[in-house]
Amino acid sequence: MxxxxxxxxxxxxxxxxxxxxxxxxxxxxxxxxxxGHLALIRAxxxxxxxxxxxxxxxxxxxxxxxxFERYPREPKxxxxxxxxxxxxxxxxxxxxxxxxxxxxxxxxxxxxLTQTLCGASRPGHFEGVAxxxxxxxxxxxxxxxxxxxxxxxxxxxxxxxxxxxxxGCEIVMLPTVREADGLAKSSRNAYLTPEERASAPxxxxxxxxxxxxxxxxxxxxxxxxxxxxxxxxxxxxxEVEYIATKHAGTLEDLNILAGTVLVAVAVxxxxxxxxxxxxxxxxxxx
Amino acid sequence: MxxxxxxxxxxxxxxxxxxxxxxxxxxxxxxxxxxGHLALIRAxxxxxxxxxxxxxxxxxxxxxxxxFERYPREPKxxxxxxxxxxxxxxxxxxxxxxxxxxxxxxxxxxxxLTQTLCGASRPGHFEGVAxxxxxxxxxxxxxxxxxxxxxxxxxxxxxxxxxxxxxGCEIVMLPTVREADGLAKSSRNAYLTPEERASAPxxxxxxxxxxxxxxxxxxxxxxxxxxxxxxxxxxxxxEVEYIATKHAGTLEDLNILAGTVLVAVAVxxxxxxxxxxxxxxxxxxx
Numbered sequence: 001m002x003x004x005x006x007x008x009x010x011x012x013x014x015x016x017x018x019x020x021x022x023x024x025x026x027x028x029x030x031x032x033x034x035x036g037h038l039a040l041i042r043a044x045x046x047x048x049x050x051x052x053x054x055x056x057x058x059x060x061x062x063x064x065x066x067x068f069e070r071y072p073r074e075p076k077x078x079x080x081x082x083x084x085x086x087x088x089x090x091x092x093x094x095x096x097x098x099x100x101x102x103x104x105x106x107x108x109x110x111x112x113l114t115q116t117l118c119g120a121s122r123p124g125h126f127e128g129v130a131x132x133x134x135x136x137x138x139x140x141x142x143x144x145x146x147x148x149x150x151x152x153x154x155x156x157x158x159x160x161x162x163x164x165x166x167x168g169c170e171i172v173m174l175p176t177v178r179e180a181d182g183l184a185k186s187s188r189n190a191y192l193t194p195e196e197r198a199s200a201p202x203x204x205x206x207x208x209x210x211x212x213x214x215x216x217x218x219x220x221x222x223x224x225x226x227x228x229x230x231x232x233x234x235x236x237x238x239e240v241e242y243i244a245t246k247h248a249g250t251l252e253d254l255n256i257l258a259g260t261v262l263v264a265v266a267v268x269x270x271x272x273x274x275x276x277x278x279x280x281x282x283x284x285x286x
Numbered sequence: 287m288x289x290x291x292x293x294x295x296x297x298x299x300x301x302x303x304x305x306x307x308x309x310x311x312x313x314x315x316x317x318x319x320x321x322g323h324l325a326l327i328r329a330x331x332x333x334x335x336x337x338x339x340x341x342x343x344x345x346x347x348x349x350x351x352x353x354f355e356r357y358p359r360e361p362k363x364x365x366x367x368x369x370x371x372x373x374x375x376x377x378x379x380x381x382x383x384x385x386x387x388x389x390x391x392x393x394x395x396x397x398x399l400t401q402t403l404c405g406a407s408r409p410g411h412f413e414g415v416a417x418x419x420x421x422x423x424x425x426x427x428x429x430x431x432x433x434x435x436x437x438x439x440x441x442x443x444x445x446x447x448x449x450x451x452x453x454g455c456e457i458v459m460l461p462t463v464r465e466a467d468g469l470a471k472s473s474r475n476a477y478l479t480p481e482e483r484a485s486a487p488x489x490x491x492x493x494x495x496x497x498x499x500x501x502x503x504x505x506x507x508x509x510x511x512x513x514x515x516x517x518x519x520x521x522x523x524x525e526v527e528y529i530a531t532k533h534a535g536t537l538e539d540l541n542i543l544a545g546t547v548l549v550a551v552a553v554x555x556x557x558x559x560x561x562x563x564x565x566x567x568x569x570x571x572x
Contacts, residue, residue, distance in 0.1 A: 007452060
Protein backbone atom coordinates (compact mmCIF):
# COMPACT_ATOMS: atom_id res chain seq x y z
CA MET A 1 0.00 0.00 0.00
CA UNK A 2 1.18 3.47 -0.93
CA UNK A 3 0.44 6.42 1.33
CA UNK A 4 -0.05 9.70 -0.52
CA UNK A 5 -0.41 13.11 1.10
CA UNK A 6 -0.18 15.56 -1.82
CA UNK A 7 -2.58 16.51 -4.58
CA UNK A 8 0.21 16.30 -7.13
CA UNK A 9 1.01 12.70 -6.24
CA UNK A 10 -2.58 11.42 -6.11
CA UNK A 11 -3.18 12.97 -9.55
CA UNK A 12 -0.12 11.21 -10.99
CA UNK A 13 -1.15 7.82 -9.62
CA UNK A 14 -4.78 8.17 -10.76
CA UNK A 15 -3.85 9.44 -14.22
CA UNK A 16 -1.60 6.41 -14.76
CA UNK A 17 -4.33 3.99 -13.64
CA UNK A 18 -6.91 5.56 -15.90
CA UNK A 19 -4.59 5.47 -18.87
CA UNK A 20 -4.18 1.76 -18.24
CA UNK A 21 -7.99 1.39 -18.17
CA UNK A 22 -8.07 0.43 -14.51
CA UNK A 23 -11.38 1.08 -12.76
CA UNK A 24 -11.10 2.91 -9.45
CA UNK A 25 -13.16 2.32 -6.31
CA UNK A 26 -13.07 4.85 -3.50
CA UNK A 27 -13.93 4.96 0.20
CA UNK A 28 -13.70 8.47 1.66
CA UNK A 29 -13.43 8.49 5.47
CA UNK A 30 -12.52 10.70 8.42
CA UNK A 31 -10.23 7.93 9.66
CA UNK A 32 -10.43 6.18 13.04
CA UNK A 33 -11.46 3.17 10.98
CA UNK A 34 -13.93 0.70 12.47
CA UNK A 35 -15.80 -2.35 11.18
CA GLY A 36 -18.24 -0.10 9.31
CA HIS A 37 -15.39 1.35 7.27
CA LEU A 38 -13.86 -2.09 6.77
CA ALA A 39 -17.13 -3.37 5.30
CA LEU A 40 -17.06 -0.46 2.81
CA ILE A 41 -13.41 -1.13 2.00
CA ARG A 42 -14.03 -4.84 1.42
CA ALA A 43 -16.95 -4.15 -0.92
CA UNK A 44 -14.91 -1.50 -2.75
CA UNK A 45 -11.99 -3.92 -3.08
CA UNK A 46 -14.29 -6.19 -5.13
CA UNK A 47 -15.74 -3.30 -7.14
CA UNK A 48 -12.70 -1.83 -8.84
CA UNK A 49 -9.28 -2.75 -10.18
CA UNK A 50 -7.73 -0.18 -7.89
CA UNK A 51 -8.85 0.97 -4.44
CA UNK A 52 -8.28 4.35 -2.82
CA UNK A 53 -9.22 5.09 0.79
CA UNK A 54 -8.98 8.71 1.91
CA UNK A 55 -8.50 9.77 5.51
CA UNK A 56 -9.22 13.43 6.03
CA UNK A 57 -10.80 15.02 9.09
CA UNK A 58 -12.49 17.70 7.02
CA UNK A 59 -12.69 20.92 9.05
CA UNK A 60 -15.45 22.32 6.81
CA UNK A 61 -17.99 19.74 7.89
CA UNK A 62 -17.61 20.50 11.61
CA UNK A 63 -19.51 23.48 13.00
CA UNK A 64 -18.28 25.86 15.70
CA UNK A 65 -18.37 24.09 19.06
CA UNK A 66 -18.43 20.63 17.45
CA UNK A 67 -15.81 17.96 17.99
CA PHE A 68 -13.29 18.73 15.22
CA GLU A 69 -10.41 19.14 17.66
CA ARG A 70 -11.03 16.00 19.65
CA TYR A 71 -12.22 13.82 16.75
CA PRO A 72 -10.21 10.56 17.09
CA ARG A 73 -7.09 10.45 14.92
CA GLU A 74 -5.25 7.13 14.68
CA PRO A 75 -3.15 7.31 11.51
CA LYS A 76 -0.88 4.35 12.29
CA UNK A 77 -3.69 2.00 13.21
CA UNK A 78 -5.69 3.17 10.16
CA UNK A 79 -2.73 2.51 7.83
CA UNK A 80 -2.26 -0.97 9.28
CA UNK A 81 -5.95 -1.82 8.86
CA UNK A 82 -6.08 -0.43 5.31
CA UNK A 83 -2.96 -2.33 4.27
CA UNK A 84 -4.47 -5.55 5.60
CA UNK A 85 -7.48 -4.98 3.32
CA UNK A 86 -5.19 -4.59 0.28
CA UNK A 87 -5.96 -0.90 -0.24
CA UNK A 88 -3.77 0.35 -3.11
CA UNK A 89 -3.49 3.98 -2.03
CA UNK A 90 -4.23 5.63 1.29
CA UNK A 91 -4.75 9.34 0.58
CA UNK A 92 -4.36 11.44 3.71
CA UNK A 93 -3.78 15.10 2.81
CA UNK A 94 -3.31 17.85 5.36
CA UNK A 95 -5.90 20.61 5.75
CA UNK A 96 -3.60 23.16 4.09
CA UNK A 97 -3.25 20.89 1.05
CA UNK A 98 -7.03 20.70 0.64
CA UNK A 99 -7.83 24.28 1.70
CA UNK A 100 -5.06 26.75 0.85
CA UNK A 101 -5.51 30.25 2.31
CA UNK A 102 -7.32 31.69 -0.72
CA UNK A 103 -9.79 28.79 -0.97
CA UNK A 104 -13.26 30.26 -1.52
CA UNK A 105 -15.62 27.78 -3.20
CA UNK A 106 -18.51 25.76 -1.85
CA UNK A 107 -20.64 23.01 -3.33
CA UNK A 108 -24.19 23.33 -2.08
CA UNK A 109 -26.95 20.77 -2.39
CA UNK A 110 -30.03 22.82 -1.95
CA UNK A 111 -33.53 22.56 -0.52
CA UNK A 112 -35.06 19.52 1.15
CA LEU A 113 -32.10 17.13 1.21
CA THR A 114 -29.90 19.40 3.32
CA GLN A 115 -32.43 21.50 5.25
CA THR A 116 -33.87 18.76 7.43
CA LEU A 117 -32.60 16.20 9.99
CA CYS A 118 -28.85 16.69 10.54
CA GLY A 119 -28.88 19.64 8.12
CA ALA A 120 -31.22 21.51 10.46
CA SER A 121 -29.14 20.81 13.57
CA ARG A 122 -25.70 21.17 11.95
CA PRO A 123 -25.85 24.25 9.66
CA GLY A 124 -23.09 24.13 7.04
CA HIS A 125 -22.34 20.47 7.70
CA PHE A 126 -23.57 19.13 4.36
CA GLU A 127 -22.01 22.03 2.47
CA GLY A 128 -18.70 20.95 4.00
CA VAL A 129 -19.35 17.34 3.05
CA ALA A 130 -20.42 18.19 -0.52
CA UNK A 131 -17.42 20.46 -1.05
CA UNK A 132 -14.83 17.97 0.12
CA UNK A 133 -16.46 15.08 -1.75
CA UNK A 134 -16.49 17.11 -5.00
CA UNK A 135 -12.78 17.82 -4.50
CA UNK A 136 -11.92 14.23 -3.64
CA UNK A 137 -13.88 12.90 -6.62
CA UNK A 138 -11.97 15.25 -8.95
CA UNK A 139 -8.68 14.02 -7.50
CA UNK A 140 -9.42 10.29 -7.29
CA UNK A 141 -11.74 10.05 -10.34
CA UNK A 142 -13.49 6.92 -9.04
CA UNK A 143 -16.10 4.98 -10.98
CA UNK A 144 -17.65 3.89 -7.66
CA UNK A 145 -17.61 5.35 -4.16
CA UNK A 146 -18.91 3.68 -1.01
CA UNK A 147 -20.86 5.16 1.90
CA UNK A 148 -22.55 3.65 4.96
CA UNK A 149 -26.24 3.76 5.75
CA UNK A 150 -25.67 5.16 9.24
CA UNK A 151 -25.09 8.51 7.50
CA UNK A 152 -28.08 8.05 5.22
CA UNK A 153 -28.68 11.75 4.62
CA UNK A 154 -25.02 12.14 3.65
CA UNK A 155 -25.46 9.30 1.16
CA UNK A 156 -28.40 11.12 -0.45
CA UNK A 157 -26.51 14.42 -0.59
CA UNK A 158 -23.43 12.80 -2.13
CA UNK A 159 -25.55 10.89 -4.65
CA UNK A 160 -27.26 14.16 -5.62
CA UNK A 161 -24.04 16.14 -6.16
CA UNK A 162 -22.28 13.24 -7.89
CA UNK A 163 -25.06 13.14 -10.47
CA UNK A 164 -25.61 16.91 -10.71
CA UNK A 165 -21.94 17.77 -11.22
CA UNK A 166 -21.51 14.94 -13.75
CA UNK A 167 -18.74 13.31 -11.75
CA GLY A 168 -19.38 9.98 -13.48
CA CYS A 169 -19.13 8.27 -10.11
CA GLU A 170 -21.71 5.75 -8.95
CA ILE A 171 -22.55 6.06 -5.25
CA VAL A 172 -23.04 2.77 -3.42
CA MET A 173 -24.57 2.51 0.06
CA LEU A 174 -23.94 -0.43 2.38
CA PRO A 175 -25.91 -1.41 5.51
CA THR A 176 -24.90 -0.07 8.89
CA VAL A 177 -22.50 -2.34 10.77
CA ARG A 178 -23.49 -2.77 14.43
CA GLU A 179 -22.10 -3.94 17.73
CA ALA A 180 -23.56 -7.18 19.11
CA ASP A 181 -26.07 -5.15 21.14
CA GLY A 182 -27.22 -3.16 18.09
CA LEU A 183 -25.31 0.09 18.55
CA ALA A 184 -24.24 1.43 15.15
CA LYS A 185 -20.45 1.41 14.77
CA SER A 186 -19.12 4.95 14.83
CA SER A 187 -15.80 6.60 15.53
CA ARG A 188 -17.67 8.76 18.03
CA ASN A 189 -18.61 5.74 20.18
CA ALA A 190 -15.11 6.08 21.63
CA TYR A 191 -16.33 9.21 23.43
CA LEU A 192 -18.93 7.30 25.50
CA THR A 193 -18.47 6.68 29.21
CA PRO A 194 -19.29 3.11 30.34
CA GLU A 195 -22.64 4.31 31.62
CA GLU A 196 -23.45 6.09 28.33
CA ARG A 197 -22.29 3.06 26.36
CA ALA A 198 -24.72 0.88 28.32
CA SER A 199 -27.53 3.26 27.43
CA ALA A 200 -26.61 3.77 23.75
CA PRO A 201 -28.24 0.60 22.30
CA UNK A 202 -31.63 2.11 23.15
CA UNK A 203 -31.38 4.10 19.91
CA UNK A 204 -31.42 1.02 17.73
CA UNK A 205 -33.96 -0.69 19.98
CA UNK A 206 -36.28 2.28 19.47
CA UNK A 207 -35.73 2.14 15.70
CA UNK A 208 -36.50 -1.61 15.67
CA UNK A 209 -39.68 -0.84 17.59
CA UNK A 210 -40.64 1.64 14.85
CA UNK A 211 -39.79 -0.90 12.18
CA UNK A 212 -42.00 -3.47 13.90
CA UNK A 213 -44.91 -1.03 14.07
CA UNK A 214 -44.60 -0.28 10.36
CA UNK A 215 -44.40 -3.97 9.56
CA UNK A 216 -47.66 -4.72 11.36
CA UNK A 217 -49.48 -1.92 9.60
CA UNK A 218 -49.01 1.33 11.52
CA UNK A 219 -49.18 4.18 8.97
CA UNK A 220 -49.48 7.21 11.24
CA UNK A 221 -46.11 8.97 11.63
CA UNK A 222 -47.14 10.52 14.95
CA UNK A 223 -47.76 7.13 16.51
CA UNK A 224 -44.40 5.84 15.34
CA UNK A 225 -42.49 8.91 16.48
CA UNK A 226 -44.25 8.89 19.85
CA UNK A 227 -43.34 5.24 20.44
CA UNK A 228 -39.69 5.94 19.61
CA UNK A 229 -39.69 8.95 21.90
CA UNK A 230 -41.16 6.91 24.74
CA UNK A 231 -38.46 4.25 24.41
CA UNK A 232 -35.69 6.86 24.34
CA UNK A 233 -37.16 8.66 27.36
CA UNK A 234 -36.52 5.52 29.37
CA UNK A 235 -32.79 6.41 29.18
CA UNK A 236 -32.24 9.12 31.77
CA UNK A 237 -29.08 10.59 30.19
CA UNK A 238 -30.38 10.61 26.63
CA GLU A 239 -31.53 13.87 25.02
CA VAL A 240 -33.44 13.61 21.77
CA GLU A 241 -32.33 15.95 18.98
CA TYR A 242 -34.78 14.64 16.40
CA ILE A 243 -36.98 11.65 15.68
CA ALA A 244 -38.36 11.67 12.16
CA THR A 245 -40.13 9.59 9.56
CA LYS A 246 -39.38 10.65 5.99
CA HIS A 247 -39.76 9.65 2.38
CA ALA A 248 -36.48 7.78 1.83
CA GLY A 249 -35.81 9.29 -1.58
CA THR A 250 -36.65 12.97 -1.00
CA LEU A 251 -36.59 13.27 2.85
CA GLU A 252 -40.02 14.86 2.66
CA ASP A 253 -42.45 14.44 5.51
CA LEU A 254 -45.24 11.95 5.00
CA ASN A 255 -48.79 12.29 6.31
CA ILE A 256 -49.33 8.59 5.80
CA LEU A 257 -46.32 6.30 5.88
CA ALA A 258 -45.92 4.59 2.50
CA GLY A 259 -43.23 3.44 0.11
CA THR A 260 -39.75 3.18 1.54
CA VAL A 261 -39.78 5.03 4.84
CA LEU A 262 -36.71 6.38 6.63
CA VAL A 263 -36.99 6.40 10.40
CA ALA A 264 -34.09 8.50 11.69
CA VAL A 265 -32.95 9.48 15.14
CA ALA A 266 -30.30 11.82 16.54
CA VAL A 267 -29.61 11.95 20.28
CA UNK A 268 -27.10 13.38 22.66
CA UNK A 269 -25.66 11.11 25.30
CA UNK A 270 -23.68 13.43 27.51
CA UNK A 271 -21.33 15.27 25.16
CA UNK A 272 -21.65 12.69 22.39
CA UNK A 273 -24.01 13.00 19.45
CA UNK A 274 -25.23 9.69 18.02
CA UNK A 275 -27.31 9.13 14.88
CA UNK A 276 -28.93 6.03 13.49
CA UNK A 277 -31.73 5.06 11.13
CA UNK A 278 -33.66 2.22 9.56
CA UNK A 279 -35.26 1.98 6.14
CA UNK A 280 -38.59 0.18 6.06
CA UNK A 281 -40.36 -0.82 2.89
CA UNK A 282 -44.09 -0.56 3.47
CA UNK A 283 -45.11 -0.43 -0.18
CA UNK A 284 -46.80 -3.82 0.06
CA UNK A 285 -47.98 -3.38 3.63
CA UNK A 286 -51.58 -3.44 4.84
CA MET B 287 -15.98 17.85 -36.63
CA UNK B 288 -18.32 15.76 -34.53
CA UNK B 289 -21.39 17.32 -32.92
CA UNK B 290 -22.34 15.78 -29.60
CA UNK B 291 -25.50 16.57 -27.65
CA UNK B 292 -25.57 13.93 -24.90
CA UNK B 293 -23.58 13.49 -21.71
CA UNK B 294 -23.12 9.81 -22.47
CA UNK B 295 -21.50 10.53 -25.82
CA UNK B 296 -19.17 13.32 -24.65
CA UNK B 297 -17.95 11.05 -21.84
CA UNK B 298 -17.17 8.26 -24.29
CA UNK B 299 -15.20 10.54 -26.62
CA UNK B 300 -13.25 12.19 -23.79
CA UNK B 301 -12.48 8.89 -22.06
CA UNK B 302 -11.01 7.51 -25.28
CA UNK B 303 -8.86 10.61 -25.81
CA UNK B 304 -7.51 10.51 -22.29
CA UNK B 305 -6.68 6.83 -22.53
CA UNK B 306 -4.68 7.66 -25.63
CA UNK B 307 -2.87 10.41 -23.68
CA UNK B 308 -4.30 13.22 -25.79
CA UNK B 309 -4.40 16.61 -24.08
CA UNK B 310 -7.75 18.40 -24.29
CA UNK B 311 -8.32 22.13 -24.77
CA UNK B 312 -11.77 23.58 -24.15
CA UNK B 313 -13.68 26.75 -25.05
CA UNK B 314 -17.06 26.97 -23.31
CA UNK B 315 -19.46 29.45 -24.98
CA UNK B 316 -23.10 30.50 -25.15
CA UNK B 317 -22.87 30.28 -28.94
CA UNK B 318 -23.61 33.08 -31.42
CA UNK B 319 -19.89 32.88 -32.09
CA UNK B 320 -18.03 36.08 -32.96
CA UNK B 321 -14.39 37.02 -33.50
CA GLY B 322 -13.79 37.02 -29.75
CA HIS B 323 -14.78 33.35 -29.56
CA LEU B 324 -12.76 32.56 -32.67
CA ALA B 325 -9.63 34.02 -31.08
CA LEU B 326 -10.19 31.73 -28.08
CA ILE B 327 -10.78 28.75 -30.36
CA ARG B 328 -7.62 29.44 -32.37
CA ALA B 329 -5.49 29.69 -29.23
CA UNK B 330 -7.08 26.52 -27.84
CA UNK B 331 -6.45 24.71 -31.12
CA UNK B 332 -2.72 25.26 -30.56
CA UNK B 333 -2.89 24.36 -26.87
CA UNK B 334 -4.19 20.79 -26.93
CA UNK B 335 -4.18 17.64 -29.05
CA UNK B 336 -7.96 17.71 -29.07
CA UNK B 337 -10.31 20.71 -28.98
CA UNK B 338 -13.84 20.83 -27.59
CA UNK B 339 -16.10 23.87 -27.97
CA UNK B 340 -19.34 23.85 -26.01
CA UNK B 341 -22.41 25.84 -26.99
CA UNK B 342 -24.94 26.05 -24.21
CA UNK B 343 -27.18 28.99 -23.39
CA UNK B 344 -27.10 28.24 -19.68
CA UNK B 345 -30.44 29.22 -18.13
CA UNK B 346 -28.92 29.30 -14.63
CA UNK B 347 -26.71 32.29 -15.39
CA UNK B 348 -29.61 34.48 -16.56
CA UNK B 349 -31.69 36.23 -13.92
CA UNK B 350 -35.46 36.83 -14.04
CA UNK B 351 -36.18 39.55 -16.60
CA UNK B 352 -32.82 39.10 -18.32
CA UNK B 353 -32.40 38.13 -21.96
CA PHE B 354 -32.34 34.31 -21.77
CA GLU B 355 -35.28 33.94 -24.16
CA ARG B 356 -34.04 36.33 -26.80
CA TYR B 357 -30.32 35.52 -26.48
CA PRO B 358 -29.12 34.95 -30.07
CA ARG B 359 -29.06 31.29 -31.11
CA GLU B 360 -27.41 30.48 -34.43
CA PRO B 361 -26.54 26.76 -34.25
CA LYS B 362 -25.93 26.26 -37.97
CA UNK B 363 -23.67 29.27 -38.35
CA UNK B 364 -21.82 28.31 -35.13
CA UNK B 365 -21.22 24.78 -36.41
CA UNK B 366 -19.88 26.10 -39.72
CA UNK B 367 -17.50 28.50 -37.98
CA UNK B 368 -16.29 25.86 -35.50
CA UNK B 369 -15.68 23.32 -38.25
CA UNK B 370 -13.61 25.88 -40.16
CA UNK B 371 -11.38 26.25 -37.08
CA UNK B 372 -10.83 22.48 -36.93
CA UNK B 373 -12.72 21.98 -33.69
CA UNK B 374 -12.82 18.24 -32.93
CA UNK B 375 -16.06 18.14 -30.99
CA UNK B 376 -18.86 20.68 -30.72
CA UNK B 377 -20.75 19.86 -27.52
CA UNK B 378 -24.23 21.43 -27.53
CA UNK B 379 -26.46 19.74 -24.95
CA UNK B 380 -30.06 20.72 -24.33
CA UNK B 381 -31.12 22.28 -21.03
CA UNK B 382 -32.87 19.07 -19.93
CA UNK B 383 -29.64 17.12 -20.50
CA UNK B 384 -27.69 19.48 -18.23
CA UNK B 385 -30.44 20.13 -15.69
CA UNK B 386 -32.81 17.18 -15.25
CA UNK B 387 -35.91 17.91 -13.13
CA UNK B 388 -34.35 16.76 -9.83
CA UNK B 389 -31.15 18.81 -10.30
CA UNK B 390 -30.39 20.57 -7.02
CA UNK B 391 -26.68 21.45 -6.70
CA UNK B 392 -24.87 24.77 -6.96
CA UNK B 393 -21.20 25.68 -7.04
CA UNK B 394 -20.68 28.96 -5.22
CA UNK B 395 -17.57 31.10 -5.28
CA UNK B 396 -17.95 33.20 -2.20
CA UNK B 397 -17.14 36.66 -0.90
CA UNK B 398 -15.43 39.42 -2.80
CA LEU B 399 -15.06 37.83 -6.24
CA THR B 400 -18.78 37.39 -6.79
CA GLN B 401 -20.34 40.11 -4.61
CA THR B 402 -19.12 43.12 -6.57
CA LEU B 403 -19.42 44.50 -10.14
CA CYS B 404 -21.66 42.18 -12.22
CA GLY B 405 -22.22 39.99 -9.14
CA ALA B 406 -23.93 42.90 -7.41
CA SER B 407 -26.17 43.78 -10.36
CA ARG B 408 -26.89 40.20 -11.46
CA PRO B 409 -27.60 38.14 -8.31
CA GLY B 410 -27.11 34.42 -8.94
CA HIS B 411 -25.28 35.02 -12.23
CA PHE B 412 -21.86 33.79 -11.11
CA GLU B 413 -23.39 30.87 -9.23
CA GLY B 414 -24.94 29.84 -12.56
CA VAL B 415 -21.61 30.29 -14.32
CA ALA B 416 -19.64 28.38 -11.67
CA UNK B 417 -22.14 25.52 -11.61
CA UNK B 418 -22.21 24.99 -15.37
CA UNK B 419 -18.42 25.33 -15.67
CA UNK B 420 -17.90 22.71 -12.93
CA UNK B 421 -20.24 20.37 -14.80
CA UNK B 422 -18.62 21.02 -18.18
CA UNK B 423 -15.12 20.52 -16.77
CA UNK B 424 -16.17 17.16 -15.32
CA UNK B 425 -17.57 16.12 -18.69
CA UNK B 426 -14.81 17.45 -20.96
CA UNK B 427 -11.87 16.95 -18.54
CA UNK B 428 -9.74 19.63 -20.23
CA UNK B 429 -6.16 20.43 -19.28
CA UNK B 430 -6.73 24.02 -20.47
CA UNK B 431 -9.82 26.17 -20.87
CA UNK B 432 -10.00 29.58 -22.54
CA UNK B 433 -11.92 32.71 -21.52
CA UNK B 434 -12.00 36.29 -22.83
CA UNK B 435 -10.98 39.37 -20.91
CA UNK B 436 -14.28 41.14 -21.65
CA UNK B 437 -15.77 38.93 -18.94
CA UNK B 438 -12.86 39.49 -16.59
CA UNK B 439 -14.79 38.83 -13.40
CA UNK B 440 -16.02 35.55 -14.88
CA UNK B 441 -12.41 34.62 -15.63
CA UNK B 442 -11.46 35.20 -11.97
CA UNK B 443 -14.45 33.21 -10.71
CA UNK B 444 -13.71 30.29 -13.02
CA UNK B 445 -10.02 30.34 -12.10
CA UNK B 446 -10.99 30.23 -8.42
CA UNK B 447 -13.37 27.30 -8.70
CA UNK B 448 -11.09 25.38 -11.08
CA UNK B 449 -8.33 25.51 -8.47
CA UNK B 450 -10.56 25.04 -5.41
CA UNK B 451 -12.40 22.00 -6.77
CA UNK B 452 -9.13 20.42 -7.98
CA UNK B 453 -10.35 20.21 -11.57
CA GLY B 454 -6.76 20.05 -12.82
CA CYS B 455 -7.67 22.56 -15.54
CA GLU B 456 -5.53 25.60 -16.26
CA ILE B 457 -7.61 28.71 -17.03
CA VAL B 458 -6.22 30.92 -19.79
CA MET B 459 -7.45 34.47 -20.47
CA LEU B 460 -7.09 36.15 -23.85
CA PRO B 461 -7.44 39.88 -24.65
CA THR B 462 -10.80 41.31 -25.66
CA VAL B 463 -11.37 41.38 -29.42
CA ARG B 464 -12.84 44.68 -30.62
CA GLU B 465 -14.60 46.22 -33.57
CA ALA B 466 -12.59 48.78 -35.56
CA ASP B 467 -14.13 51.57 -33.47
CA GLY B 468 -13.20 49.88 -30.19
CA LEU B 469 -16.51 48.30 -29.18
CA ALA B 470 -15.83 44.96 -27.50
CA LYS B 471 -17.19 42.07 -29.59
CA SER B 472 -20.21 40.55 -27.90
CA SER B 473 -23.14 38.43 -28.97
CA ARG B 474 -25.35 41.07 -27.35
CA ASN B 475 -24.16 43.77 -29.79
CA ALA B 476 -26.70 42.28 -32.19
CA TYR B 477 -29.43 43.81 -29.99
CA LEU B 478 -28.27 47.40 -30.62
CA THR B 479 -30.27 49.77 -32.83
CA PRO B 480 -28.14 51.76 -35.31
CA GLU B 481 -28.34 54.77 -33.02
CA GLU B 482 -27.25 52.74 -29.98
CA ARG B 483 -24.50 51.09 -31.99
CA ALA B 484 -23.13 54.54 -32.90
CA SER B 485 -23.06 55.45 -29.22
CA ALA B 486 -21.59 52.16 -27.92
CA PRO B 487 -17.87 52.85 -28.61
CA UNK B 488 -18.01 55.53 -25.91
CA UNK B 489 -17.54 52.73 -23.35
CA UNK B 490 -14.11 51.80 -24.63
CA UNK B 491 -13.20 55.44 -25.23
CA UNK B 492 -13.97 56.16 -21.60
CA UNK B 493 -11.86 53.18 -20.50
CA UNK B 494 -8.96 54.36 -22.67
CA UNK B 495 -9.29 57.76 -21.05
CA UNK B 496 -8.96 56.08 -17.63
CA UNK B 497 -5.98 54.08 -18.84
CA UNK B 498 -4.30 57.26 -20.04
CA UNK B 499 -4.88 58.98 -16.71
CA UNK B 500 -3.33 56.03 -14.86
CA UNK B 501 -0.40 55.98 -17.26
CA UNK B 502 0.40 59.63 -16.61
CA UNK B 503 0.29 59.12 -12.87
CA UNK B 504 -3.28 59.60 -11.61
CA UNK B 505 -3.66 57.44 -8.49
CA UNK B 506 -6.96 58.69 -7.10
CA UNK B 507 -9.80 56.32 -7.98
CA UNK B 508 -12.42 59.05 -7.62
CA UNK B 509 -10.76 61.18 -10.28
CA UNK B 510 -10.57 58.26 -12.70
CA UNK B 511 -14.16 57.18 -12.10
CA UNK B 512 -15.41 60.73 -12.44
CA UNK B 513 -13.63 61.18 -15.78
CA UNK B 514 -15.14 57.96 -17.09
CA UNK B 515 -18.58 59.00 -15.88
CA UNK B 516 -18.27 62.37 -17.61
CA UNK B 517 -17.36 60.75 -20.92
CA UNK B 518 -20.28 58.31 -20.68
CA UNK B 519 -22.70 61.09 -19.75
CA UNK B 520 -22.03 62.62 -23.15
CA UNK B 521 -24.07 59.75 -24.62
CA UNK B 522 -27.71 60.69 -24.08
CA UNK B 523 -29.11 57.11 -24.26
CA UNK B 524 -26.44 55.54 -22.07
CA GLU B 525 -27.23 54.63 -18.44
CA VAL B 526 -24.31 53.76 -16.21
CA GLU B 527 -24.73 50.61 -14.09
CA TYR B 528 -21.27 50.75 -12.55
CA ILE B 529 -17.85 52.31 -13.05
CA ALA B 530 -15.19 50.81 -10.82
CA THR B 531 -11.47 50.61 -10.23
CA LYS B 532 -10.40 47.41 -8.47
CA HIS B 533 -7.40 45.32 -7.49
CA ALA B 534 -7.16 43.02 -10.51
CA GLY B 535 -6.45 39.91 -8.43
CA THR B 536 -8.97 40.23 -5.63
CA LEU B 537 -11.50 42.79 -6.98
CA GLU B 538 -11.06 44.76 -3.79
CA ASP B 539 -11.44 48.51 -3.80
CA LEU B 540 -8.26 50.56 -3.73
CA ASN B 541 -7.82 53.86 -1.94
CA ILE B 542 -4.74 54.55 -4.01
CA LEU B 543 -4.47 52.94 -7.43
CA ALA B 544 -1.45 50.61 -7.48
CA GLY B 545 -0.35 47.28 -8.90
CA THR B 546 -2.48 45.90 -11.71
CA VAL B 547 -5.69 47.89 -11.73
CA LEU B 548 -8.95 46.77 -13.30
CA VAL B 549 -11.11 49.58 -14.65
CA ALA B 550 -14.51 48.08 -15.37
CA VAL B 551 -17.73 49.53 -16.75
CA ALA B 552 -21.28 48.25 -17.21
CA VAL B 553 -23.89 50.34 -19.01
CA UNK B 554 -27.35 49.99 -20.43
CA UNK B 555 -27.97 51.24 -23.93
CA UNK B 556 -31.71 51.00 -24.35
CA UNK B 557 -32.55 47.40 -23.47
CA UNK B 558 -28.99 46.17 -23.99
CA UNK B 559 -26.46 45.70 -21.22
CA UNK B 560 -22.82 46.15 -22.25
CA UNK B 561 -19.70 45.50 -20.18
CA UNK B 562 -16.05 46.22 -20.85
CA UNK B 563 -12.80 46.68 -18.94
CA UNK B 564 -9.11 47.44 -19.18
CA UNK B 565 -6.24 46.20 -17.04
CA UNK B 566 -3.57 48.80 -16.34
CA UNK B 567 -0.26 47.97 -14.70
CA UNK B 568 0.76 50.92 -12.56
CA UNK B 569 3.23 49.05 -10.39
CA UNK B 570 6.16 50.97 -11.92
CA UNK B 571 4.21 54.22 -12.33
CA UNK B 572 5.12 57.60 -10.90
